[in-house]
Amino acid sequence: MSVFYQRLDEYYTQGAREIRAVVRRCWHFAFVGYDVRMFDGQGKLFTEDGNEWLGYVDADKRKLLTSPRMSDGRDGTAPTYEFTLSLVDLPGQSAFEVYTALKADQSLVHNQPLTCWLALLQVNEGLRPNTPLEFFKELTMQSTRFTESVVMEGNSLHKRYTVTLIAKDGNLGRSNVPNGTYSSTVQKERARQLGVAPDKGCDFVLGLADRTFQIP
Amino acid sequence: MTISYTVYDWPSVKPSRQLFYAGGAAIDGGFTSGGARMMFPEPGGRGVLNLEFDYQQNHDPDPLVSWLCTMIGNGNIFRIPILQSPQLVSLNDLGLSGTAGAGVPWNNEQPWDNSQNWADEVFAVSSENVLEGSLYVHVEFGVLPLVLRHGHLIGHDDVTYLVEDIEYNGTVATIKVNPPLRNDIPQGDMITFRPKMLAVAKDAQSFRGIYQINDLIKLGSAEFIEAII
Numbered sequence: 001m002s003v004f005y006q007r008l009d010e011y012y013t014q015g016a017r018e019i020r021a022v023v024r025r026c027w028h029f030a031f032v033g034y035d036v037r038m039f040d041g042q043g044k045l046f047t048e049d050g051n052e053w054l055g056y057v058d059a060d061k062r063k064l065l066t067s068p069r070m071s072d073g074r075d076g077t078a079p080t081y082e083f084t085l086s087l088v089d090l091p092g093q094s095a096f097e098v099y100t101a102l103k104a105d106q107s108l109v110h111n112q113p114l115t116c117w118l119a120l121l122q123v124n125e126g127l128r129p130n131t132p133l134e135f136f137k138e139l140t141m142q143s144t145r146f147t148e149s150v151v152m153e154g155n156s157l158h159k160r161y162t163v164t165l166i167a168k169d170g171n172l173g174r175s176n177v178p179n180g181t182y183s184s185t186v187q188k189e190r191a192r193q194l195g196v197a198p199d200k201g202c203d204f205v206l207g208l209a210d211r212t213f214q215i216p
Numbered sequence: 217m218t219i220s221y222t223v224y225d226w227p228s229v230k231p232s233r234q235l236f237y238a239g240g241a242a243i244d245g246g247f248t249s250g251g252a253r254m255m256f257p258e259p260g261g262r263g264v265l266n267l268e269f270d271y272q273q274n275h276d277p278d279p280l281v282s283w284l285c286t287m288i289g290n291g292n293i294f295r296i297p298i299l300q301s302p303q304l305v306s307l308n309d310l311g312l313s314g315t316a317g318a319g320v321p322w323n324n325e326q327p328w329d330n331s332q333n334w335a336d337e338v339f340a341v342s343s344e345n346v347l348e349g350s351l352y353v354h355v356e357f358g359v360l361p362l363v364l365r366h367g368h369l370i371g372h373d374d375v376t377y378l379v380e381d382i383e384y385n386g387t388v389a390t391i392k393v394n395p396p397l398r399n400d401i402p403q404g405d406m407i408t409f410r411p412k413m414l415a416v417a418k419d420a421q422s423f424r425g426i427y428q429i430n431d432l433i434k435l436g437s438a439e440f441i442e443a444i445i
Contacts, residue, residue, distance in 0.1 A: 043262070044349060
């Protein structure tokens, strides 16, 4: 077992009565020529491998990056994962400038990896965990979407800029390969194309995804 | 894209009430099957400075107040000194008697004509290298009396930290700080007991007052959030 799971195991088996550690997701966006690392917290996280991860939770506890729930892909589907970053005004650079600059760089996104890691932060470690990051999931970034909207905040109108990244996991394109996928829908469609009776052989697959185990 | 920013020194507009605290966050974790509500602590945190102001009179600060009313918006970063309050180690504690309030008066025991004393600086020295993001600082007090206590504020490089926990071992103190360190602190660096804070005002509108007759203006309150640069 990796150090990460060993430590979690120790916490669980000791029957901890108070929270002594938290786990946070860390995102590594490997854009062409630019590596962006963010984590789900406030401030900067420093990991064993020498990387710095920027926290995307602001002072109001709002998450500036919304990230979707990860599916484990065992049901054969390739869901679309969308990551949305809200752009804020920074001193010396307005959200509009950042938005325009990012739009100009959208070609740096396609087919680049997006990796999700888990960080175990124990009490008294601050933002320097000494547990190595645990790999969680890797996605491939596909495209971007830029949105501008006008919202009413109190008595005034504000312009909101958001950038959305669309990513897919390893199941993308699986159904294009012969025998590449085993979802129930595809199996039934194949049966239909071959002119045979509907094939229920893959019905069990849906139940495989994201099993939750309740520890009594 | 590099971001360039300007830091403005806080002008001589004195707040009448203030509080610094290190705000963390807790995330709602739902309920356990036994009905206990779980709140999970958020790693990290941000320093917050609450300031409240009163009437500003027709002394020097007036045009500065007008400047502040504009500059406090737009996410401008200010370097704000923490004023004397129980949050700072007082000169009395350090054995310097005859100083009422903040700072050091002239040698005839009188303040300046704006009734403020000279600013004072008190510092100890870091005794070990510590890295950004960690929670502990080691400070060598030398000849200073060991007066730093839980709840005092210390500063390093324009960042203010709360003394969450402190343990003395001879003249060396191990201090647990909140929020986590924002900069590396090498051995020999100055840890000041008169900290300053780089902060951004959260709601500019609640600060602004309106000029009245007799050059009076009543300023409101401002909540400043630590700017992490």
